[in-house]
Amino acid sequence: MDILTWTYIIVGLTFALYIGIAIKTRASSTKEFYIAGGGVSPLANGIATAADWMSAASFISMAGLISFMGYDGSVYLMGWTGGYVLLALLLAPYLRKFGKYTVPDFVGDRYYSQTARLVAVVAAIFISFTYVAGQMRGVGIVFSRFLEVDINTGVIIGMIIVVFYAVLGGMKGITYTQVAQYCVLIFAYMVPAIFISLQLTGNPIPQLGFGGTLNDGTYLLDKVDGLLTELGFIAYTSGSKGMLDMFFITAALMVGTAGLPHVIVRFFTVPKVKDARKSAGYALLFIAILYTTAPAVGVFGIYNMITNINGQKIESLPTWVQNWQKTGLITIEDKNQDGMILYQKDKVKNELTIDKDIMVLANPEIAGLPNWVVALVAAGGLAAALSTAAGLLLVISTAISRDLLKNALAPNISEKSELLYARMAAIFAVVVAGYFGVNPPGFVAEVVAFAFGLAAASFFPIIIMGIFSKRMNKEGAIAGMIIGLIFTLGYLIYFKFMNPELNNKDHWWFGISPEGIGTLGMILNFVVSIIISKFTPPPPKHIQDLVEEIRIPRGATSAIIH
Amino acid sequence: MNNLKQEDHSRSAYWRANIKILAGLLLIWFISSFLLGIVFVKELNQFRMGGFKIGFWFAQQGSIYVFLLIIFYYVWRMNKLDKEFDVDE
Numbered sequence: 001m002d003i004l005t006w007t008y009i010i011v012g013l014t015f016a017l018y019i020g021i022a023i024k025t026r027a028s029s030t031k032e033f034y035i036a037g038g039g040v041s042p043l044a045n046g047i048a049t050a051a052d053w054m055s056a057a058s059f060i061s062m063a064g065l066i067s068f069m070g071y072d073g074s075v076y077l078m079g080w081t082g083g084y085v086l087l088a089l090l091l092a093p094y095l096r097k098f099g100k101y102t103v104p105d106f107v108g109d110r111y112y113s114q115t116a117r118l119v120a121v122v123a124a125i126f127i128s129f130t131y132v133a134g135q136m137r138g139v140g141i142v143f144s145r146f147l148e149v150d151i152n153t154g155v156i157i158g159m160i161i162v163v164f165y166a167v168l169g170g171m172k173g174i175t176y177t178q179v180a181q182y183c184v185l186i187f188a189y190m191v192p193a194i195f196i197s198l199q200l201t202g203n204p205i206p207q208l209g210f211g212g213t214l215n216d217g218t219y220l221l222d223k224v225d226g227l228l229t230e231l232g233f234i235a236y237t238s239g240s241k242g243m244l245d246m247f248f249i250t251a252a253l254m255v256g257t258a259g260l261p262h263v264i265v266r267f268f269t270v271p272k273v274k275d276a277r278k279s280a281g282y283a284l285l286f287i288a289i290l291y292t293t294a295p296a297v298g299v300f301g302i303y304n305m306i307t308n309i310n311g312q313k314i315e316s317l318p319t320w321v322q323n324w325q326k327t328g329l330i331t332i333e334d335k336n337q338d339g340m341i342l343y344q345k346d347k348v349k350n351e352l353t354i355d356k357d358i359m360v361l362a363n364p365e366i367a368g369l370p371n372w373v374v375a376l377v378a379a380g381g382l383a384a385a386l387s388t389a390a391g392l393l394l395v396i397s398t399a400i401s402r403d404l405l406k407n408a409l410a411p412n413i414s415e416k417s418e419l420l421y422a423r424m425a426a427i428f429a430v431v432v433a434g435y436f437g438v439n440p441p442g443f444v445a446e447v448v449a450f451a452f453g454l455a456a457a458s459f460f461p462i463i464i465m466g467i468f469s470k471r472m473n474k475e476g477a478i479a480g481m482i483i484g485l486i487f488t489l490g491y492l493i494y495f496k497f498m499n500p501e502l503n504n505k506d507h508w509w510f511g512i513s514p515e516g517i518g519t520l521g522m523i524l525n526f527v528v529s530i531i532i533s534k535f536t537p538p539p540p541k542h543i544q545d546l547v548e549e550i551r552i553p554r555g556a557t558s559a560i561i562h
Numbered sequence: 563m564n565n566l567k568q569e570d571h572s573r574s575a576y577w578r579a580n581i582k583i584l585a586g587l588l589l590i591w592f593i594s595s596f597l598l599g600i601v602f603v604k605e606l607n608q609f610r611m612g613g614f615k616i617g618f619w620f621a622q623q624g625s626i627y628v629f630l631l632i633i634f635y636y637v638w639r640m641n642k643l644d645k646e647f648d649v650d651e
Contacts (some may be wrong), residue, residue: 009632011638071603071618071621073622074599074600074618074621074622076623077621077622077625078595078621078626079585081625081626081629082591082595082625082629084585084629084633085591085629085632085633088633088636088637089584089587089588089632089633090584092641147607154567207623209611210613210614210623211611211612211614211619212612212613213613219612220612220613221614221615221618222613226649237607238607243601246600247596247600247601250595250596250599250600251596252613254595272637272651273651274640274641274644274650274651277633277636277640278637280633281630281633281634281636281637284630284633285630288626288627288629288630291626292617292623292626292627295623297624388631388633425638453641506573548573551573551576551577551580552573552576552646552649553649553650553651554649554650554651555651556651
């Protein structure tokens with residue numbers, strides 16, 4: 001069977017599975033809709049968190065991104081995994097003990113202030129929308145690449161699927177579909193990676209093949225270092241970013257990860273405090289399987305590209321190169337008319353342009369794997385995009401129905417109508433996200449990176465202080481959140497939109513790029529809120545008791561019944 | 563009254579023990595990523611482990627393995643601590 005038929009079969013089967021799960025696990029109460037009834041096992045929650053976390057970008061683009069960045073790409077690997085240590089140690093157990101449904105719930109209650117709640121709602125909605133727009137676009141791109149449909153049709157098909165299981169199932173439905181989606185995506189990622197590793201280094205474990213030797217006995221990494229320096233690039237294992245910038249970007253991604261509402265909320269779904277801790281460990285384990293494989297796939301990819309294409313005659317290129325040329329992901333232009341392809345750092349001489357996504361997408365063909373594996377990669381990319389989109393949409397709908405309506409504007413609505421509003425909010429969120437998927441604002445890619453900086457500069461410090469300091473009061477928290485947000489957003493807007501021509505090392509403050517500025521925003525948030533709280537009255541007694549209470553694991557099961 | 567005071571006392575002892583565990587683990591977290599993978603990467607890259615330069619390996623592999631060990635150790639240690647202070651669920 002050809003690739004297209006296989007793709008229709010496998011994608012069709014996985015979609016049927018997701019919908020089947022959604023129907024079986026549909027939510028019947030707000031508690032089920034918001035936190036899956038609080039009864040998810042730590043293992044299932046860990047898997048669901050991993051699927052929630054790993055987006056289309058992690059699945060399709062990250063390996064390629066790293067293969068072009070080399071050592072500099074480490075910021076993503078450390079940044080997007082190290083945040084789970086912060087989550088497990090500093091946030092998840094205490095927020096689980098607190099026992100309510102959302103991040104703004106915690107901020108509003110702990111800081112005994114509707115203003116704090118509203119600032120948190122706005123930040124949560126803003127962060128989640130910027131993130132979800134990119135996901136819907138990702139769904140469209142995967143559809144168009146593999147099923148040969150228009151990108152916009154792809155976005156709409158994706159919207160319909162997500163509406164179906166997010167609206168019907170709420171958190172409960174999403175959790176169990178995410179478990180299925182993780183299985184699809186990790187299988188689709190690992191099979192080609194294992195075969196490529198075997199082919200190049202003779203070692204079936206990509207993490208080891210990464211440091212293994214090629215047929216000629218040289219180490220793969222040394223070979224790639226040599227090839228790249230010959231072509232005028234810097235060596236793969238050394239970087240071009242400044243040390244301080246690497247430091248700040250890594251920290252911003254770590255802290256941002258720990259502050260993202262769609263990740264935090266997953267830890268509300270397990271029954272006990274100790275389950276929340278364990279579940280964070282499982283989540284990182286399942287994420288690490290992909291994240292330790294990705295840099296290996298990156299180096300395999302760049303090696304294959306250079307050795308198969310550079311210096312080859314145009315008419316004798318491997319068939320997979322010719323196939324991917326049709327999609328525009330590989331473009332070849334014989335500038336010096338010698339019938340050979342030259343890959344060079346020098347843009348004037350360079351004749352080969354490779355899209356980063358190819359490093360994952362072309363792997364099955366490079367490894368000579370059967371057509372059904374190519375189809376599986378398509379299903380994996382879709383699983384990654386849909387699972388993340390669903391998690392984000394749930395945060396948005398919860399923020400609207402619970403934090404805005406139930407807790408602020410209309411506290412007297414019944415549970416039944418709150419559930420109805422939650423579903424309507426989910427539909428609304430999908431439609432808005434779909435709109436941005438069809439008409440992507442030019443800055444979507446840029447904005448996704450902002451989500452981390454903003455989460456780092458707003459949520460992380462005030463949640464940490466809400467748990468670890470009994471003295472932190474509403475004045476300090478509100479001031480810290482607002483200053484952190486404004487500073488970070490201001491720096492980002494200044495360099496990304498107002499003065500993009502100044503966006504380089506010479507103009508950045510202390511050499512910190514906009515990607516890393518969230519770390520400074522976070523520090524500023526801490527400093528401002530501590531100073532302000534010193535000069536304002538301490539929180540009331542019942543809040544100090546609440547802080548005492550969330551620090552002790554016992555009693556978590558009863559905490560959510562109220 | 564006495565009982566309540568005792569409970570307060572044991573609660574703050576539990577919290578102090580918890581902070582101590584956290585501080586140690588976060589120090590390891592910081593060393594394995596920020597120090598070994600970023601600040602001292604050049605120095606460490608002079609040493610090798612098979613095909614890997616050590617600094618590069620920490621930045622792209624080792625730090626992630628250390629993160630995993632940190633969390634699972636923390637889970638085990640906290641379960642023990644919860645029992646010791648009789649605050650487990």
